[in-house]
Amino acid sequence: MDTSTMIYGCMGLGGDWNTEPYQPADIDTAEAAITAALEIGITTFDLADIYRFGKSEAVFGEVLSRWPGLRERVTIQTKCGIRLDPKVYDLRGRSIERRVAESLERLRTDAIDVLLLHRPDPLADPADVAAALTSLHRQGLVRRFGVSNMSAEQITHLQAYLDLPLVANQLELSLGHRGWIEAGVLLNTGQSGANAFPHGTLEYCHRNGIEIQAWSPLARGRYTGAQQTPEEKAAAALVAELARKKDSTPESIVLWWLRRHPARVVPVIGTTRPERIRACRDAVQREPDLSHEEWYALWIAARGAPLP
16 A cells, blocks of 8 residues: 555544534644644644544545545545444444445535545444445445454455455554564563454454554654653653754654554644654654664553563
C-alpha cells in the first residue's frame, strides 16, 4: 500500500462527541490541522463514520469543498463497523454498504481510497462481508480495503473469502502500549499469559504486504509532557535527551521508535493542534535516527524492568 510515512488521524475534528451540529469554528479547526499535516508531508487522512457522530467526516468534507484541488492531493481512509447508541459491532454486508454511502455523502467525494473494517464483529459472515466489499469496489465507490484491530487469524479467515487484497491493519501500538513487541519476547516465560496481543500478527502483516498502522502512537502524550508514573518519567527524560542529541523533538523520537521496527509501522497521529502536528515533522521527513542500543534503552525505560 502506497502511503506517506505517517497518517493524520481526524478523530479529534468536528467538535464535541454528540449529535449537535458542528460549528463554523470546527471547520476552521479542521482546515488548520489539515494544513499543518500537509505542510510536514502527510497526505493520508484517517477517519471513521462514528468519529464525533459523523461530524469528523462532515467537516473534512467541508474543507474539501472550500479548498479546490485538495481532493487530488490526499488519500482518504475511513472506517465502518461500529454503531453507536447502543454501541455494537456491525459488519453485515448491507450495513457496510449503507455506511459507505453515508460516508461518501458527508465527505463530499465520489470514492473512498481505503475502507477499513473498524472492529471484528463476531456475527459477521465472511462471505457476506466479502460480497459487499467486492460490490463496492466494482461500483468504484471504494478503491482498497483493510481492517482495524484484527489478528492474523481473523485477517486470514476474511481473506479466504475475498479476492481483493486487504492492504492495511490498524492497531494500537506505541512505547506505552508495548504488547505488540512483548508478545514475542515473553514467549516461554512466566509473563507470557499477561500479554493479550495476538502473537504473530505483525509478522503475518509484514510477510503479506499488509501495512501496519499504529493508532495512538504518542501514547496520549505520556512521553512528551503528560507523564505520571516513575516509568513514564524515566522514559520521557530519555526521550528528551535523545531529542536534544538528534536535534529533533520528543514527538519525533517516540514516533521514530515505532518506525524503527522492520515492519515499517506507519503512525496515525491525532492531535488537532497545528504546533503539535508540526512537532512530528522529523518523523515524516527523516529516516528513524535511533541506534539499536537507543531503541532498546527506550523500551527498557518504558517497561520499567529488565528484559527477560
